[in-house]
Amino acid sequence: MTNQQLLSDLILRTRSIRRFREQEGISLAILRSLVDLARLAPCAGNKQPFKYALSASRHTNALIFSSLRWAAYLQDWPGPAEGERPAAYIVICRDISISNALNSDQGFAVQNILLGATARGLGACVIASFVRDNIQKIMRIHEGLDPIWVIALGVPQEKVVVEPLGPEGDIRYWRDVAGVHHVPKRSLDDILLTQFEEEG
Amino acid sequence: MTNQQLLSDLILRTRSIRRFREQEGISLAILRSLVDLARLAPCAGNKQPFKYALSASRHTNALIFSSLRWAAYLQDWPGPAEGERPAAYIVICRDISISNALNSDQGFAVQNILLGATARGLGACVIASFVRDNIQKIMRIHEGLDPIWVIALGVPQEKVVVEPLGPEGDIRYWRDVAGVHHVPKRSLDDILLTQFEEEG
Numbered sequence: 382m383t384n385q386q387l388l389s390d391l392i393l394r395t396r397s398i399r400r401f402r403e404q405e406g407i408s409l410a411i412l413r414s415l416v417d418l419a420r421l422a423p424c425a426g427n428k429q430p431f432k433y434a435l436s437a438s439r440h441t442n443a444l445i446f447s448s449l450r451w452a453a454y455l456q457d458w459p460g461p462a463e464g465e466r467p468a469a470y471i472v473i474c475r476d477i478s479i480s481n482a483l484n485s486d487q488g489f490a491v492q493n494i495l496l497g498a499t500a501r502g503l504g505a506c507v508i509a510s511f512v513r514d515n516i517q518k519i520m521r522i523h524e525g526l527d528p529i530w531v532i533a534l535g536v537p538q539e540k541v542v543v544e545p546l547g548p549e550g551d552i553r554y555w556r557d558v559a560g561v562h563h564v565p566k567r568s569l570d571d572i573l574l575t576q577f578e579e580e581g
Numbered sequence: 582m583t584n585q586q587l588l589s590d591l592i593l594r595t596r597s598i599r600r601f602r603e604q605e606g607i608s609l610a611i612l613r614s615l616v617d618l619a620r621l622a623p624c625a626g627n628k629q630p631f632k633y634a635l636s637a638s639r640h641t642n643a644l645i646f647s648s649l650r651w652a653a654y655l656q657d658w659p660g661p662a663e664g665e666r667p668a669a670y671i672v673i674c675r676d677i678s679i680s681n682a683l684n685s686d687q688g689f690a691v692q693n694i695l696l697g698a699t700a701r702g703l704g705a706c707v708i709a710s711f712v713r714d715n716i717q718k719i720m721r722i723h724e725g726l727d728p729i730w731v732i733a734l735g736v737p738q739e740k741v742v743v744e745p746l747g748p749e750g751d752i753r754y755w756r757d758v759a760g761v762h763h764v765p766k767r768s769l770d771d772i773l774l775t776q777f778e779e780e781g
Contacts, residue, residue, distance in 0.1 A: 384700040387587055392621050392693055409778050417769050421592050421743065422692065425709060426653060427752050429767045438777040453626060474774065488688020492622065493592055495689075496696075500584040509625060521775045543621065552627050567629045569617050574674065575721045577638040578609050 393543065395495050396564060398504025399452055400465040401535025407469040409437045411501065412534075416471065418497040419490035430480035431490055434472040434520040441519060445470050448515035449508050449531060454553040467506075467533035472516060474526040487529050494532060504537035546571075593743065595695050596764060598704025599652055600665040601735025607669040609637045611701065612734075616671065618697040619690035630680035631690055634672040634720040641719065645670050648715035649708050649731060654753040667706075667733035672716060674726040687729055694732060704737035746771075
């Protein structure tokens with residue numbers, strides 16, 4: 382496969398994973414190698430305002446887990462059951478002394494982490510809905526740092542498929558009776574605007 | 582090379598490029614294939630609010646170019662000279678009817694575009710500083726769409742190196758007398774906070 386094909390394949394396989402083989406731990410060394418990919422992402426003015434707290438500890442993981450909200454569209458599902466919970470977490474924070482920009486570019490850095498996780502056979506889910514004060518206390522994140530997202534990680538214990546939107550255009554993900562998680566994605570034509578081509 | 586090594590290498594080579602071989606055009610087909618990578622990125626609530634306008638036309642490129650501001654830290658450099666300007670542009674917009682979230686996740690999508698460009702031997706630069714009204718008019722972007730970033734693309738005509746921060750901790754990129762662009766990146770130790778390890 383060429384680099385292009387490998388990247389396309391990696392991007393397609395990088396899906397939000399919410400059920401894991403909890404017993405299969407992830408070392409701090411692996412978490413650090415993922416942050417090292419985030420470190421090289423572009424950011425406005427090269428300010429690099431992002432800092433990362435890590436947990437590979439079951440005790441800390443359990444505390445973090447109780448401060449998270451899972452999968453808004455799966456209303457009958459309170460989140461992964463014991464044994465299917467994340468094996469590790471990375472909390473990305475903005476160092477306010479470096480940048481307090483509201484609309485910022487943490488996504489560049491976190492996409493590198495997600496792709497890096499997939500390349501290692503891991504799965505991840507970015508969680509924006511959590512009890513900020515709890516996370517700050519559990520992870521001993523000091524006042525000048527603002528936790529933006531919690532990234533849950535582990536060996537995937539679920540199948541996720543990407544598919545076109547249905548006839549009604551619903552974008553909500555859903556889970557079928559076999560437990561497969563379906564993610565409707567808009568088509569390329571749906572997201573393209575004007576295209577200016579070179580003439581002649 | 583393993584998938585992991587290929588990804589690390591791709592991430593390291595994905596640097597902001599600001600000088601291009603302008604004569605080497607990029608087809609609309611290539612721009613569409615890059616947007617197709619962005620399409621598969623994660624986003625909050627799977628809403629997929631992002632839409633993309635493309636230019637592979639010299640005439641349109643010239644109009645776009647005159648609405649951009651380049652490289653804030655290179656104060657003696659007004660931007661790439663004729664012959665070194667981008668060969669194509671992708672403008673990423675938020676469809677306000679789908680999501681008006683201020684702090685959003687366009688970075689996930691755009692990092693896929695940047696990595697995809699590198700995998701094809703192209704370079705890119707994400708520009709957040711531009712005359713919004715002009716871009717909206719030039720690209721015929723209608724009112725309900727908000728242009729967030731302009732991504733400039735082309736075959737790289739400059740060398741960019743990543744290096745550690747100097748002793749004074751300055752994060753500003755700079756260009757040496759040979760024209761090499763230097764990007765100081767914080768070390769892994771500088772961006773890691775508390776790390777909780779599994780005991781025993």
